[in-house]
Amino acid sequence: MEFKVLIYILLTGVFVNNYVLQRFLGICPFLGVSKKFSQATGMGIAVIFVMLCSTAVTWPIQKYVLEPNKLGYLQTIVFILVIAALVQFVEIVLKKFIPALHKSLGVYLPLITTNCAVLGVAINNITDGYNFVASMFSSLGAGAGFLLAMVLFAGVRSRIENCPSPKSVQGLPITLIAASIVSLAFFGFSGVIDNLLGM
Amino acid sequence: MKNNKLSILLRGLIAENPVLVLVLGTCPTLAQSTSVIAALSMGIAATLVLVCSNMVISVLRKIIPDTVRIPCYIVVIAGFVTVVQLLMQAYLPDLYKMMGVYLALIVVNCIILGRAEMFARKNNVIDSALDGLGMGLGFLLALLAMATIREVFGNGSFAGIEISFLADYKIPILTQAPGGFLVFGILIAIVNKIGPKKGAEKRKNFSCEGCPSASLCGKVSCAENCELVAGGEPDAADTKKEEGNA
Structure with a gap:
C-alpha cells in the first residue's frame, strides 16, 4: 500500500474520525480520567499501547484462524476475550521486565481491559478491509486521537473546575457541554486533511 | 410479593434509570441517538441481550467461581450479542448495516455487565429477568428521549417522517457528534433539577460502577x-x- 494512503489513514484517525469526539467510543475513560493533565496523558499513552498490541494480535487471528475455518461469526467473542487476556498478560510482563514503565502505565492498564474504543478499533480494521500495516496505522491514529482528545479536554476541564456554574449543571452536565464544544472544534479539521494530501 | 416484583421492574425505568441516573452505557447512548429508528433498534437489541444474559448468569450464579466471574460474564454476554447479530443480519440487514460496529459493542456496554455484577449474581432467575427488562426499557426510554430531541430539532422529522412546519428551522448540528454531547449534558442537568434526589451523588461524577x-x-x-x-x-x-x- 502506498505510503501516502497510510499517512492519510493515520491523520484521519487522529483528527477527522476521532474515536472519542466523533465516533463516541471510549467515553468512559474520556470523562472519568480527564480531570488532571498527567492522568490524561498516562491514560492516552496506555490506550495507544493496548490498541497497537490488540490489533497486532486480533488481525492475524481473524485472517489466519477465523476466516479459513469459516468461524467469522465468533469474531465478537474471540476478540473480547483475546483483548482482555492480552491486557492482563501485558501487565504481568511489564511488571516483571520493565518495572519503570509498569509504574507509569500499569495503573491505567486494568481500566482499559474492555474499553469499547479498543474493541471498536479491532473490529473496524476488519470491517474496513485494511491489510496488516494499514490496520496498525489506523490503530495508531485512533490511539493518538484518543490521547489528543484527552489532553485537550484535561486543559478545558481544569478551567471549568474554577468557574462558578449553576447547581444543576455542576459535575457531569457541564463536562458534557464542554465536550460538545471541543468536538465542534474538531469539525474544522475535516476538510484540511483531504486538501493537504490531495486525496 | 407481587408488589416487590413490580418495583424491581419499574425501578430501572425512572428511579434508577441506567443512562440518566446511573450514567452507564454512555457510548451507545451518544452514538445511536441520531435518529429514532436507530435508538429503537439499539434499545431493543440491548434489552434482549440484557434479559437473556441476566437470566443465564443468575442460573449459573452458584457454579461460576468468584475469582473468574468477570470473564465468564463476558463470554455469556458476547454469546448473546452474537446471537442478536446473526438474527439481525438475517432478518433486518438494513438495520444491521446502520448500527455497524455499535451492535458488536453491546458486549462492552457497562449496563449489561453492571447488572450482572450488581444484581443477577445475587438474585433468582425471575427477579433477574425482571431487573434486566426494567433496566433495558429504561435504557430504551432514555435513548428514545435523546433521539426524539435530536431528530425532531436536528432533522425536522420523527422516525423518518418529515414534520413540515419544522423544515425551515432545522439545527443540523444536533444530529452530529457535538449535538450528542450537548443534548446528553442538558438532559442530565434537567434530571438533576427535577429528578429523584436519591441518585444525585452518582450523577455528579462519572462512576465506574458498571465498569468491567x-x-x-x-x-x-x-x-x-x-x-x-x-x-x-x-x-x-x-x-x-x-x-x-x-
Missing part, C-alpha cells in the same frame, strides 16, 4: 483510583466516598 474493570481497581471512580494508586493525596471528599464504598 471495577473489580480490578477496587470500585472507586476512575479519577480517584488513579490518584490513589499514583500516590496523590486524595482530598477529604474522596476519602469519605472511599470509606462508603468499602
Whole structure:
C-alpha cells in the first residue's frame, strides 16, 4: 500500500474520525480520567499501547484462524476475550521486565481491559478491509486521537473546575457541554486533511 | 410479593434509570441517538441481550467461581450479542448495516455487565429477568428521549417522517457528534433539577460502577483510583466516598 494512503489513514484517525469526539467510543475513560493533565496523558499513552498490541494480535487471528475455518461469526467473542487476556498478560510482563514503565502505565492498564474504543478499533480494521500495516496505522491514529482528545479536554476541564456554574449543571452536565464544544472544534479539521494530501 | 416484583421492574425505568441516573452505557447512548429508528433498534437489541444474559448468569450464579466471574460474564454476554447479530443480519440487514460496529459493542456496554455484577449474581432467575427488562426499557426510554430531541430539532422529522412546519428551522448540528454531547449534558442537568434526589451523588461524577474493570481497581471512580494508586493525596471528599464504598 502506498505510503501516502497510510499517512492519510493515520491523520484521519487522529483528527477527522476521532474515536472519542466523533465516533463516541471510549467515553468512559474520556470523562472519568480527564480531570488532571498527567492522568490524561498516562491514560492516552496506555490506550495507544493496548490498541497497537490488540490489533497486532486480533488481525492475524481473524485472517489466519477465523476466516479459513469459516468461524467469522465468533469474531465478537474471540476478540473480547483475546483483548482482555492480552491486557492482563501485558501487565504481568511489564511488571516483571520493565518495572519503570509498569509504574507509569500499569495503573491505567486494568481500566482499559474492555474499553469499547479498543474493541471498536479491532473490529473496524476488519470491517474496513485494511491489510496488516494499514490496520496498525489506523490503530495508531485512533490511539493518538484518543490521547489528543484527552489532553485537550484535561486543559478545558481544569478551567471549568474554577468557574462558578449553576447547581444543576455542576459535575457531569457541564463536562458534557464542554465536550460538545471541543468536538465542534474538531469539525474544522475535516476538510484540511483531504486538501493537504490531495486525496 | 407481587408488589416487590413490580418495583424491581419499574425501578430501572425512572428511579434508577441506567443512562440518566446511573450514567452507564454512555457510548451507545451518544452514538445511536441520531435518529429514532436507530435508538429503537439499539434499545431493543440491548434489552434482549440484557434479559437473556441476566437470566443465564443468575442460573449459573452458584457454579461460576468468584475469582473468574468477570470473564465468564463476558463470554455469556458476547454469546448473546452474537446471537442478536446473526438474527439481525438475517432478518433486518438494513438495520444491521446502520448500527455497524455499535451492535458488536453491546458486549462492552457497562449496563449489561453492571447488572450482572450488581444484581443477577445475587438474585433468582425471575427477579433477574425482571431487573434486566426494567433496566433495558429504561435504557430504551432514555435513548428514545435523546433521539426524539435530536431528530425532531436536528432533522425536522420523527422516525423518518418529515414534520413540515419544522423544515425551515432545522439545527443540523444536533444530529452530529457535538449535538450528542450537548443534548446528553442538558438532559442530565434537567434530571438533576427535577429528578429523584436519591441518585444525585452518582450523577455528579462519572462512576465506574458498571465498569468491567471495577473489580480490578477496587470500585472507586476512575479519577480517584488513579490518584490513589499514583500516590496523590486524595482530598477529604474522596476519602469519605472511599470509606462508603468499602
